[in-house]
Amino acid sequence: SQQGEEDPQALSIQEGENATMNCSYKTSINNLQWYRQNSGRGLVHLILIRSNEREKHSGRLRVTLDTSKKSSSLLITASRAADTASYFCATAYNNDMRFGAGTRLTVKP
Amino acid sequence: DAGITQSPRHKVTETGTPVTLRCHQTENHRYMYWYRQDPGHGLRLIHYSYGVKDTDKGEVSDGYSVSRSKTEDFLLTLESATSSQTSVYFCAISEGRGLNTGELFFGEGSRLTVL
Numbered sequence: 001s002q003q004g005e006e007d008p009q010a011l012s013i014q015e016g017e018n019a020t021m022n023c024s025y026k027t028s029i030n031n032l033q034w035y036r037q038n039s040g041r042g043l044v045h046l047i048l049i050r051s052n053e054r055e056k057h058s059g060r061l062r063v064t065l066d067t068s069k070k071s072s073s074l075l076i077t078a079s080r081a082a083d084t085a086s087y088f089c090a091t092a093y094n095n096d097m098r099f100g101a102g103t104r105l106t107v108k109p
Numbered sequence: 110d111a112g113i114t115q116s117p118r119h120k121v122t123e124t125g126t127p128v129t130l131r132c133h134q135t136e137n138h139r140y141m142y143w144y145r146q147d148p149g150h151g152l153r154l155i156h157y158s159y160g161v162k163d164t165d166k167g168e169v170s171d172g173y174s175v176s177r178s179k180t181e182d183f184l185l186t187l188e189s190a191t192s193s194q195t196s197v198y199f200c201a202i203s204e205g206r207g208l209n210t211g212e213l214f215f216g217e218g219s220r221l222t223v224l
Contacts, residue, residue, distance in 0.1 A: 004151075030210060042113075042199055042215035043152070088151060092210040098168075099144075099152040 004032075004089040004100030012106040019076040021103040023089030024069075032065055033090045034074050037102070043088065046074075081109045112136055115200050115216040123224050128187040130219050132200030134180075140203045141183040142167075142213070143175060145196040152199065158183055159206065190223045197221070 007022045023032070031050045035043040049056045049065045049072065056063045062075040076083055086102040112135030122128050132141060140159055144152040144167075154167030156175040164175050172194060174186045187194055200216040 033212070035213075040218075042217045043201075043213070044215070045212040048212060090152075090213075095206060097154070097210055097213070101149055101151040 004091050004098060006087070006089055006100045006103040008103060009101070010104040010106070012108065013079060015079060015081055015107055015109050017079055017107075019079050019083070019105055019107070021074045021087050021089075021105070023072045023074070023100060025072075025089075025091045025098075026070065027091075027093060029067070029091045029093050031092045032063075032072050033092065034061075034063060034072075035088045035090060035099075037086045037088065039085070046087075076105075079105075079107045081107050083107045113200060113202060113214060113216040115198075115219045117219060118217065119220045121222045121224065122190055124191055125189050128190050128221065128223075130185040130198055130200075130221070132183045132185070132216060134183075134200075134202050136202060136214070137180060138202040138204050138214075139180075140206050141177065142201040142203070143173070143183065143185045144199045144201060145169065145194075146199060146218070147196050155185065155198075157206075187221075190221075192223050195221060195223045 004023045004025050033048045034046045037043045047058050049063050060077045065072045084107045086104050088102045090099045114133045116131045142157040143155040153169045158164045158177040176184045198219045201213040203213050
């Protein structure tokens with residue numbers, strides 16, 4: 001069974017708006033990662049946040065991690081049509097890494 | 110882009126036939142993985158390798174075998190393909206694992222259809 005559960009499953013917004021995706025998980029983690037997948041392509045790593053970190057930024061991306069609630073969120077600010085893709089969280093713990101089913105983001109121009 | 114090449118990219122085969130998917134990397138990363146991606150399931154680990162001739166099972170290993178005779182190549186074999194193995198298969202590589210698990214680099218995927 002998958003470790004991370006993304007919410008919502010699908011999200012549709014207008015260009016320029018912010019997009020927030022959430023990930024909940026069930027067990028301990030060493031780190032949590034977010035990946036992006038364009039249609040028909042492989043996954044691309046976006047950002048990694050360690051279990052002892054609470055927030056991380058990378059360009060227009062902001063990731064938060066709340067280990068007490070076993071949840072993480074990915075915020076994409078000022079979204080663009082090119083951000084249209086599926087976004088996956090992945091939890092890493094010891095020798096195990098599990099992916100969620102993803103959030104499908106559509107950004108309308 | 111990480112140097113990962115999967116072949117074939119698309120394959121249609123019949124139930125009961127053997128199928129081998131190949132992953133080739135030019136990054137000299139120690140760890141290599143095979144995942145399958147199905148709607149509603151995200152990515153699920155089939156097998157992984159932590160060195161030449163060193164492999165281990167993942168979450169959904171039944172019906173699959175792997176081999177790694179060289180650092181750069183990781184093969185996934187379906188000995189007798191079934192319709193339930195219709196999926197998109199992704200190869201991934203990483204430098205670290207366990208406590209040092211970091212970024213995974215993915216190939217472009219191999220779409221397999223078993224009729």
